[in-house]
Structure formats: structure tokens, C-alpha cells
Amino acid sequence: MTRSAEDSQASMPDSADPVSMTSGEQGSLRLVSRATHIKELALKNLFLLCAFVAVMGVVLIFAFVGLRGWPIFAEVGPIAFLGGADWSPTVGQYGIWPLIYGSLVVMSGALVIGTPLAVGTAIFLSEIATPRVRGIVRPAVELLAGIPSVIYGFFGLLILRPIVARLSDGLGFGAVTGWLILAIMIVPTIATLSEDALRSIPDGIREASYAMGATTWQTIYRVLVPAAKIGIIDAIILGMGRAIGETMAVLMVVGNAPHIPDSVTEPIATLTTQIVMDMPYAAGMHRTALFGMAIILFGVSMGLVALVRLLSKLQSSMDAGR
Amino acid sequence: MSTDTFSHLSQAADERPDKITVKDLSFHYGDFQALTDINVGISSKAVTAFIGPSGCGKSTFLRCFNRMNDLIPGTRVDGLVTLDDQDIYAPGVDPVDLRRRVGMIFQQPNPFPMSIYDNVAYGPRLHGVKRKAELDEIVERSLERANLWKEVKDILGRNGLSLSGGQQQRLCIARVLAVEPEVMLMDEPCSAIDPTSVQKIEDLMAELTDRITIIIVTHNMQQAARVSEYTAFFLQEVAGEPAVLVEFDRTTNIFTSPKDRRTEDYITGRFG
Numbered sequence: 001m002t003r004s005a006e007d008s009q010a011s012m013p014d015s016a017d018p019v020s021m022t023s024g025e026q027g028s029l030r031l032v033s034r035a036t037h038i039k040e041l042a043l044k045n046l047f048l049l050c051a052f053v054a055v056m057g058v059v060l061i062f063a064f065v066g067l068r069g070w071p072i073f074a075e076v077g078p079i080a081f082l083g084g085a086d087w088s089p090t091v092g093q094y095g096i097w098p099l100i101y102g103s104l105v106v107m108s109g110a111l112v113i114g115t116p117l118a119v120g121t122a123i124f125l126s127e128i129a130t131p132r133v134r135g136i137v138r139p140a141v142e143l144l145a146g147i148p149s150v151i152y153g154f155f156g157l158l159i160l161r162p163i164v165a166r167l168s169d170g171l172g173f174g175a176v177t178g179w180l181i182l183a184i185m186i187v188p189t190i191a192t193l194s195e196d197a198l199r200s201i202p203d204g205i206r207e208a209s210y211a212m213g214a215t216t217w218q219t220i221y222r223v224l225v226p227a228a229k230i231g232i233i234d235a236i237i238l239g240m241g242r243a244i245g246e247t248m249a250v251l252m253v254v255g256n257a258p259h260i261p262d263s264v265t266e267p268i269a270t271l272t273t274q275i276v277m278d279m280p281y282a283a284g285m286h287r288t289a290l291f292g293m294a295i296i297l298f299g300v301s302m303g304l305v306a307l308v309r310l311l312s313k314l315q316s317s318m319d320a321g322r
Numbered sequence: 323m324s325t326d327t328f329s330h331l332s333q334a335a336d337e338r339p340d341k342i343t344v345k346d347l348s349f350h351y352g353d354f355q356a357l358t359d360i361n362v363g364i365s366s367k368a369v370t371a372f373i374g375p376s377g378c379g380k381s382t383f384l385r386c387f388n389r390m391n392d393l394i395p396g397t398r399v400d401g402l403v404t405l406d407d408q409d410i411y412a413p414g415v416d417p418v419d420l421r422r423r424v425g426m427i428f429q430q431p432n433p434f435p436m437s438i439y440d441n442v443a444y445g446p447r448l449h450g451v452k453r454k455a456e457l458d459e460i461v462e463r464s465l466e467r468a469n470l471w472k473e474v475k476d477i478l479g480r481n482g483l484s485l486s487g488g489q490q491q492r493l494c495i496a497r498v499l500a501v502e503p504e505v506m507l508m509d510e511p512c513s514a515i516d517p518t519s520v521q522k523i524e525d526l527m528a529e530l531t532d533r534i535t536i537i538i539v540t541h542n543m544q545q546a547a548r549v550s551e552y553t554a555f556f557l558q559e560v561a562g563e564p565a566v567l568v569e570f571d572r573t574t575n576i577f578t579s580p581k582d583r584r585t586e587d588y589i590t591g592r593f594g
Contacts, residue, residue, distance in 0.1 A: 202432070204428060204432035205432055205435070207390070207393075208432040208433075208434065208494070208497075209434070209444075210390065210421070211390060211421055211426040211428075212421065212425070212444060212445045212448065212497065212498070212501065213418045213422040213445065213448060213449070213501065214418070214444075215418055218448055222444070223434050226435075227434070227435045
């Protein structure tokens, strides 16, 4: 018999069953009814099940992708697969370096353009905009996140590509067009998370800075941005994840040529776009190579999430005062 | 009532020149008038306390002296506030420069989330001091004046937030002292910290008046009696109506022989 049951029995010598409802004498505590007990237990398990399904999803996808893609590392070898410069699956050349290169180039350019835009938006929303203006701009920024990526693709294809084509004397399919479209797509992720980080700084900090004779600009760049630094870096990392994983919009504007181009305005391909292009017809080792690429993408996302978690830990230990 | 106030004002002002004078000040938050018809002179290099029940506008009034109310949209100040006979609300006056001369300490200690050193160096850096040796000296001198140097001299690189509440408040005082202000406004500086630290801050205030004019808002009447030379009692008699300055006099007079019945009622704890 457990100790709590003993205790309740000691205080209620008349009650034989501690879980049953008891009217009791005046002054004694009522015990938990059996119905409540069962309901609580059922709900607890229901929520546990929900969480379990989500976790199982991740585990199953990981296992599936891992098992299907593993042979490419075993048979072609990690060096030839990751470092090979020739992606010609029809003739048995499975080097995905041009695709990794493409993903990195497209992502970096998008971050270089998108980050200042997004952090600037966040600073505007949190420090400069009046509540009314913020009430309009913030939902508009959030709406950007809700637009299906194929629409971004259309926009890129029909509006941005011709402009890039005219400026570069080419067709406009290439990394530059991808940068522009991805830069807009990552703005909501980075802007909203950075704004949250800025707004979580206590107002006392702002007041202290103004009371020291700082201007708004000095307060922003000397106190607020440094204070929100880790939150903003988190936001950028998540934006990175969005940029490297984005497929549809990129597919529509980068030209999809799996080789390393001479110029950023020439066609290029990324890991995600190549998977989509090849998956419908790929078979055998070609198909395995696509799963191998998926393992790389999976690894990158996991790495980014791990980085964010590490930084959050760093932040909370800093908040606790070193 | 207001002529009465004036007679005490001139009486108090006999002894030292006024650092700050306020004439016919009223203050609005949008349509709501928070303060009306305030006239007061703040003696140079002394501690002046503002007391009164919660919501009587003492903090609002305090924030008129460094124009912190400017940051709240929809506020309006009428009347005259002068610092060394200069109108601080005159067109063209730079609130940024004003706030360097009139520093402020808040109820909640609010060090920046950066090192102790950088906290103290913040103001000097804002105003263009770059040389390391000069900053080092200012940091040491300011922490010394805030009676914090001994406790932190070996941990200057540590985050200011890692200090205890009382130490944080003295760090904030050091941060203000680093820009050599002429006036220090203290908005209930001791209500969020432990009693031992309160003692330290009260001692510090007495030391600082060798060079600085201090105005402190406090809920604690014993504190006002202990630290201040002059006391102003504010009261909002009817909710929704603006608050007034009921009585302003030497602290000893306020606490031993108040002229106004309402002051006496408040001092003796009949309300508030």
C-alpha cells in the first residue's frame, strides 16, 4: 500500500476504498471520484498519443529516407557522391556537388538580401511603428508566410525573371532570380521571430537608454539589437532552413541545370529542385541517389534545429546571469 | 491654498539657489488632466522628496524634469519648467542633451544586458568618449561614487544582470553618474530591493548631494523623512480630477507641523 493511501486512510478510518466517492462526516475531505480519475487518465493518454504520432512521423520518415538512400553512400562512396562534380545519372555519374553548391549559393544570396530586409522590418515593427501602423504591417508580413510557394514562383517567373533577363542579357533563369524570390519568402520567418525577440526586451531597458540621453537609433543599435542578438540569430537560422528547403518557387526560376555555372545569372539547380525534377522517372541507383540527397537535406535541417536549441540554451544561461 | 504654497516656497528658497523651478505646470494624458497648477522650486544640491498616495501624479511630475513624458504619445505639458533659468520645454531644446544633465533612476533596477563595464561606459560612449584609458577611469570613478567598486572591481566583465537587486540599482546609479549629471531623478528607487540595500542607497544619496541635486519620489514616508531636506506632498482629491501640490516645505516642517490639514491626515496615516 502506498504512503498517500495510508495517510488518507489514517485520516478517514471509515473509508475502505480511497478512490470511491464518499459523503464523509462534516470536516473530512472528499476523495477523488472514480469517474474523474478515469477521465483524467484517458485525457492524459490521449495527449500522449498525439505527441507520439508526431514523433513517430519524424522517426518513420527518417528511417524510410535513410534506408532507401543509404546504398548510395555504400556503393558509390561518400566522396564520389558528395564531392563529384558530374551529375549524369543516365551514365552512372552520381556527383551531387553542383547541387550542393547550387543550394548553398541560392540560400546564401537569399539570406544576404533577405536578412537586412527582415531585421529592418522587425525593428520598424517593434520600435518605430505606432500601434496602428503595426496593426496593418504585421498581419501583412505574416500573410507573406501564408502565400503558397507556387504563387511566389509565378511572380518570380513572370515579373522578376524578365527584369533579370534584361539586366543580364540572358534568359533570367538563374541564382539571382532565386535570390530575389527567396529573399521575400524568408522575410516573414525572420521578421516575426526577430520582432518577438525585440519585444521581449523589458521596456525598462528602453527607458533607461532614453533617460541616459540616447537617441532612438542609438538605443536600437547599442542596446536593443545586442540584447535580442540570440533571438535574431535564431530567426536567421530558421530563415536559412526555409531557404534551403524551399522547392517549388525556386524550381520555377533557377533554370534547373545541374552543373556549376560561370555566372549567377546562368541556370543552376539545387538539391530540392533536382529531386523534384528527377523523381518521376528515376529508377535504380538514380533513385537511390535522390534519397541520398534527401538524407543530406534532412541532416542540414537537423543541424539547424540543433543550432537553434543550443543558442536558446545559451540565451537562458545568459538571462540567468552567466 | 496656492498662495500658502508660495509662501513656503519662497521661505524654502531663501537658503539655496533653486536648480529647477516650476511655474503653473499642468499635465495632460490625452483628454485626462493629471496635474494642475503646480508651482515649486527645487533647491540645488539637496534632496527633495515627492510624497503622496498612489496615482497622485508624483512620478508623472518627476518625468517632466527630463522630458521622459515626451516618449508617451498624446501627453502635453503646459507651464514653465526651468533648469538653471533655462526653459527646458522651449522650442529647439534637445531632450537628449537635457537627459544627460538630468539623469534618472527607476523603480525596477534596469541594467542593460551587457557587462558591468559596458553598462557604466554606456553614457560616456554615447557622448563620444572612445579612449580606453579615459573610459576605464570614468568607470572606476563612477562605480566608486556609487559605492559599488569594491564589490565588482574583479568582475567588470560579468553581465550586469548577474548582480543582486540592490547592486543592480547601484550599478544604475553609477551608470547615471558616469555622465556627470547635475540633477538625479529617482522614481521610487528602493521599493524593489531588500532593506540592507536600501540603507546603502540612502547613505549614497546623502553623499551625492555634495555635487548633485536629487529629487526622489517615494511611497515610504519614513524614507522621505530620513533622506530629504524638502518635501512636497501631492494629492488627487477626486478620482478623474487632476492632482495638486498640497504643501511644499522643509521636511522637518512637513513631518512635525504641517500647515495643511490634508498633509497632516496623510502623514498620520489617516489615508493613502
